Structures are given as C-alpha cells and as structure tokens.
Amino acid sequence: MAATQNVEDAAQLTIQEVSRLSGLSEPTLRYYEKIGLIDPVDRDESSGHRRHDPAAVRTVEALGCLRATGMSVQDMRSYLGHLAEGGGEAAQLRDLFLRNAERVDEELERMRIRLRYLRLKADLWDARERGDLEAEHRAVDALLPVMRELR
Structure with a gap:
C-alpha cells in the first residue's frame, strides 16, 4: 500500500x-x-x-x-487531551505550540553556534595548511568567544 x-x-x-x-x-x-x-x-x-x-x-x-518537531510525549498527550475536550481549547493549543516553537528556536540558535565553531575550526586548519599565521590568529581570536558559547 x-x-x-x-x-x-x-x-x-x-x-x-x-x-x-x-x-x-x-x-x-x-x-x-x-x-x-x-x-x-x-x-x-x-x-x-x-x-x-x-x-x-x-x-x-x-x-x-x-x-x-521534537515535541515531548507529555506535550503530545496534552495536545490530544485539548482536542478531545472540544472547541474552547484554542488558547491552550496556541500556547503549547508557541512554547514548542520557542524550544525549536533555542535549538536552532545552539545549532548556529555549533556551525560557527566548526567553520572557524576549518578556517583555522586551512590557515595552518597554507602557512598563513595572520589568518590563523584571526581564526583563534574568533574561536574563543564561540567556544565559551558552546559550554
């Protein structure tokens, strides 16, 4: 099928x-x-x-x-419960989805930081491969604040 x-x-x-x-x-x-x-x-x-x-x-x-979307079982249960209760649950469902949208937004921000770190590390190793000491120092300087954000 x-x-x-x-x-x-x-x-x-x-x-x-x-x-x-x-x-x-x-x-x-x-x-x-x-x-x-x-x-x-x-x-x-x-x-x-x-x-x-x-x-x-x-x-x-x-x-x-x-x-x-990464929604928890608890939130899925809440979603189904609100649907079963009928029409007066729109505000609760909106809030449930907004809460989960905020969670995904936070996850995206963490992913952007990880991506920035990976790209900067690639820049660092590229500079080392080319023997470009100035570019290497710029990459290290850019990496330090990103490393703090990763923790």
Whole structure:
C-alpha cells in the first residue's frame, strides 16, 4: 500500500502501513499504544495483528508530525487531551505550540553556534595548511568567544 494512500479509503491498516504513513517506527507505535497516547488498536481475529482504523491513523499521523518537531510525549498527550475536550481549547493549543516553537528556536540558535565553531575550526586548519599565521590568529581570536558559547 502506497504511503500516499488516502487514509479515508483504507478500511484497516497494518502497523507496517501506519508506520510508513506516519514516519513513526513500529516499536514507537506499540509504545504509544502501551502508554495510552493512542487508543488500544483493534486486532485481526484470525492473526492477532493490529489493524488501525482511519481515525486512529489520523491521530498517529498527527503524532508523527509532532514527534518530528521534537515535541515531548507529555506535550503530545496534552495536545490530544485539548482536542478531545472540544472547541474552547484554542488558547491552550496556541500556547503549547508557541512554547514548542520557542524550544525549536533555542535549538536552532545552539545549532548556529555549533556551525560557527566548526567553520572557524576549518578556517583555522586551512590557515595552518597554507602557512598563513595572520589568518590563523584571526581564526583563534574568533574561536574563543564561540567556544565559551558552546559550554
């Protein structure tokens, strides 16, 4: 079954199919079911294999997107809880997503510092390879504040 399949057209999907659609591994899907993040999944009577209905697949796809952002299981649980409560939860959901956007922004800043460090180290070794003592000193001077930021 192709990953582009319309979930509504599917009667029941296997865990492998849901894994491909959501980007979540099969062990992660089993774990999410075990901890109650997703509802217990129906089993095929003859084989005992999990069969996910379209509503469960939509939930798992949403969880796959949330996990891809680095959202915690606790925040995913909160997200699903607010959705289940109905229409008056927009402010809480907005705040949840803004909080996570701030977290990602902080991660990006840490990544930018790491990238700056790596580029400066490359500049340092390039200067050494070329025997350019002045460029080497500039690279060292630029590295010192970045090294402090890394810690």
